[in-house]
Amino acid sequence: MFSYIKKLEYPVKIANTNPALAKFIISQYGGPDGELAASLRYLSQRYSMPYPELRGLLTDIGVEELGHFEMVASIVHQLTRDMSMEEIKKAGFETYFVDHTAGIYPQFASGTPWTAATIGVKGDTITDLTEDMGAEQKARTTYDNILRMSDDPDVNNVIRFLREREVVHFQRFGEALGKTLEKLDQKNVYFMNPSFDK
Amino acid sequence: MENLKPDMKPDMGGDCGYKCGMLPMCAPLATSWVPPQGMNPPMYAPEEALTRGTLFPGLDLPFMNMVNKSNPYAGTPLGELMALTFMVKELQLYLDTHPNDKEAFKAMKDTLALKNEAWKRYVKMYGPLTVEDLEMSDKYDWLQGPWPWEYCERSAK
Numbered sequence: 339m340f341s342y343i344k345k346l347e348y349p350v351k352i353a354n355t356n357p358a359l360a361k362f363i364i365s366q367y368g369g370p371d372g373e374l375a376a377s378l379r380y381l382s383q384r385y386s387m388p389y390p391e392l393r394g395l396l397t398d399i400g401v402e403e404l405g406h407f408e409m410v411a412s413i414v415h416q417l418t419r420d421m422s423m424e425e426i427k428k429a430g431f432e433t434y435f436v437d438h439t440a441g442i443y444p445q446f447a448s449g450t451p452w453t454a455a456t457i458g459v460k461g462d463t464i465t466d467l468t469e470d471m472g473a474e475q476k477a478r479t480t481y482d483n484i485l486r487m488s489d490d491p492d493v494n495n496v497i498r499f500l501r502e503r504e505v506v507h508f509q510r511f512g513e514a515l516g517k518t519l520e521k522l523d524q525k526n527v528y529f530m531n532p533s534f535d536k
Numbered sequence: 537m538e539n540l541k542p543d544m545k546p547d548m549g550g551d552c553g554y555k556c557g558m559l560p561m562c563a564p565l566a567t568s569w570v571p572p573q574g575m576n577p578p579m580y581a582p583e584e585a586l587t588r589g590t591l592f593p594g595l596d597l598p599f600m601n602m603v604n605k606s607n608p609y610a611g612t613p614l615g616e617l618m619a620l621t622f623m624v625k626e627l628q629l630y631l632d633t634h635p636n637d638k639e640a641f642k643a644m645k646d647t648l649a650l651k652n653e654a655w656k657r658y659v660k661m662y663g664p665l666t667v668e669d670l671e672m673s674d675k676y677d678w679l680q681g682p683w684p685w686e687y688c689e690r691s692a693k
Contacts, residue, residue, distance in 0.1 A: 341667065341668075342666065342667075344665045344666070344683065345614065345618065345621075345665055345684050346618075346684045346685075347621070347622065347625075348586065348589075348607065348618065349608040349609040349614075349618065349687070350685070351608035351609075351687040352687070395629065395632040395633065398628050398629055399629065402625060402629075408685070411685060412684065412687075415685050415686075416687060468568060471568065482599050485599055485600075485602065492608075495604050495607065495608070498598065498599070498604050499586075499587075499604065500589070501589070501599060502588065502589025502595075502596065503589055503590075505590070505597050506589075506592070506595050506626070508570070509570060509573060510629050510633055511570075512570020512572075513572045513573065513634075514632075514633055515567075515568060515569075515570070516560075516569055516572060517633065519569075520560075522564075524564055525564075527564045527566075527567055528566075
């Protein structure tokens with residue numbers, strides 16, 4: 339089960355209202371490589387994992403991603419909570435505002451609602467771990483792109499933290515895949531699917 | 537905690553150093569391999585780890601070398617608690633793939649002891665972080681104080 343801790347993993351303290359930044363940072367909330375996708379991918383994949391270290395790692399990273407989901411929401415909230423109609427129009431934020439006002443909605447930067455179509459749960463150990471490594475790289479690239487576009491030091495402080503977490507998670511998924519490969523037939527690691535063929 | 541911050545000069549010599557890991561001498565084709573991080577890797581102190589986003593200098597690979605010099609709660613009770621909690625999380629992920637690293641497990645135990653102290657101090661001053669913390673309250677104060685996404689000055693003191 340889950341229980342709530344009333345604090346963020348890393349502080350989010352943004353001084354200036356800026357809906358223009360919120361327009362694209364929302365993608366890490368509900369976008370194709372965002373934190374909700376990450377969390378649900380790992381927390382859903384763990385059930386078919388054959389080894390305890392894989393169940394543990396997917397659980398522990400999936401839970402951390404939920405914390406990042408909350409952090410990205412906090413960024414968007416603090417960028418938009420005090421915005422005026424003038425700031426909304428100047429930033430081109432009307433398309434979000436008309437549907438969600440200053441609420442936090444999981445969507446791509448392009449406006450598409452969050453969709454499970456962006457995550458994979460294949461039920462094959464090597465396939466799922468390889469997807470997870472790719473997913474961490476995609477999230478890292480998204481944070482790199484956010485850092486290219488954002489000039490707000492308060493926002494960038496948090497984004498740099500979140501970006502570095504993707505690097506660490508990639509390393510751990512890679513180590514988990516290595517441990518998996520070592521358990522398989524070295525002459526043919528694809529002889530069977532250890533998630534299904536017991 | 538001093539012993540957790542050994543010499544951090546990258547050693548690219550015979551034992552690879554903390555910036556590199558060891559691949560198997562012989563590995564099956566058509567698979568992805570990530571070099572595993574070596575055992576007992578160098579670690580940042582808790583607050584620096586939180587600010588950098590990793591406990592491990594070997595994994596600290598910033599975009600265009602832009603790094604955080606500090607974090608907004610550094611030096612506050614909440615900042616201290618976040619740093620210790622983050623260190624526990626990093627050690628957990630490391631131990632998930634290095635369960636036999638005794639030094640790292642000892643660091644985990646030491647950090648947990650410090651974190652539990654910092655947690656109690658924080659809750660006494662500012663109220664519950666979890667429903668279990670209400671055991672220390674004399675009234676139902678779960679609803680009081682800022683929520684995590686509402687930054688305000690009080691929460692950082």
